[in-house]
Amino acid sequence: MRKPLLGLVVFSFLLTGTPSARAEQQIVLKFSHVTTADTPKGRAAEFFKMRAEGLTKGRVKVEVYPNSQLFKDAEEFDALAKGQVQMLAPTLGKVSSLGFREFEIFDIPYLFPTKASLQRVQDGPIGKGLLKRLESKGFLGIAYWDNGFKIMSANRPLLAPADMRGLKVRIQNSKMVEMQMRALGAVPQVLALNEAFQALQSGTLDGTENPPSNMYTQKMYEVQKYAVDTNHGYLGYAVVTNKKFWDELPADVRTLLEQALRDATRYANAISQQDNDDALAVIERSGKTRVAHLSDTQRKAWRQALAPVQKEAEARVGPDLIKAINKEVAILGGG
Numbered sequence: 001m002r003k004p005l006l007g008l009v010v011f012s013f014l015l016t017g018t019p020s021a022r023a024e025q026q027i028v029l030k031f032s033h034v035t036t037a038d039t040p041k042g043r044a045a046e047f048f049k050m051r052a053e054g055l056t057k058g059r060v061k062v063e064v065y066p067n068s069q070l071f072k073d074a075e076e077f078d079a080l081a082k083g084q085v086q087m088l089a090p091t092l093g094k095v096s097s098l099g100f101r102e103f104e105i106f107d108i109p110y111l112f113p114t115k116a117s118l119q120r121v122q123d124g125p126i127g128k129g130l131l132k133r134l135e136s137k138g139f140l141g142i143a144y145w146d147n148g149f150k151i152m153s154a155n156r157p158l159l160a161p162a163d164m165r166g167l168k169v170r171i172q173n174s175k176m177v178e179m180q181m182r183a184l185g186a187v188p189q190v191l192a193l194n195e196a197f198q199a200l201q202s203g204t205l206d207g208t209e210n211p212p213s214n215m216y217t218q219k220m221y222e223v224q225k226y227a228v229d230t231n232h233g234y235l236g237y238a239v240v241t242n243k244k245f246w247d248e249l250p251a252d253v254r255t256l257l258e259q260a261l262r263d264a265t266r267y268a269n270a271i272s273q274q275d276n277d278d279a280l281a282v283i284e285r286s287g288k289t290r291v292a293h294l295s296d297t298q299r300k301a302w303r304q305a306l307a308p309v310q311k312e313a314e315a316r317v318g319p320d321l322i323k324a325i326n327k328e329v330a331i332l333g334g335g
């Protein structure tokens, strides 16, 4: 090596502490969520981590914090705004707490008869418009991740809607879910997901609702003797990031993260139904929870009992939005 070049290398080393240009600062992306790792959302977050770190060749490090390890529901939007985390995947109904009541449409009982109708709305102008609204809060809604339809559970047999009457039930932070439970004569109490088991085990609360994957991974089935496959409401997620963080990423890194997110979204929506079917099967095999499977006639009684909630919802999300959704659903022949 000719002397002058050697001098340049030595000078560069002294200047940057590395034999080449300063090593680019690794970007750390903290992803906080409230379910366990072994759920559709938890697995999709890990998939995103794997893809993001692979595609960026380590320029981005994703740290996933499941099961409210870092922040609970009530804290996570504030943490995202402050840059303490860079990605969340809150349940759609919880996004309403930011002042966007329209996100509660996903909690309206029996509004979406099938996942196809739900995804048609999410992928269309209504769904895109909802995510766009988050920008006014400094957030970017960058994907919808699926989980599934919810079942009801309690420590007394559940078959008809009247069986819910008087039950003290744990619910997530959603006004629409609260209205749903009150329509059934139950008494709703908002509680963090990872506190539900304790409340049900101690008998402070009698029952709850969630997709089977959450019922299983939060071990709620161990303290709920009965369940019923009402499939009355939907539970899915909005993947949200901090707009400033995302906009300030190097353009090539952002493009790679967008690819990683697309792949993780495809993965999430591909595994979710099987995850929930498997969770329900394990719950039934455990013998700890007896799951009632409704006939069409029996499920019709739940639809009728919960129909008033859709009417009440108009005051919260607007009649036009519900009408537009029903129109989309009808196109697919659902409902």
Ligand code: LMR
Pocket (backbone or CB within 6 Å): 034, 035, 090, 091, 147, 171, 172, 173, 192, 193, 210, 214, 235
């Ligand atoms: C719940 O709080 O029951 C769910 O919204 C949790 C989740 O993120 O699936």
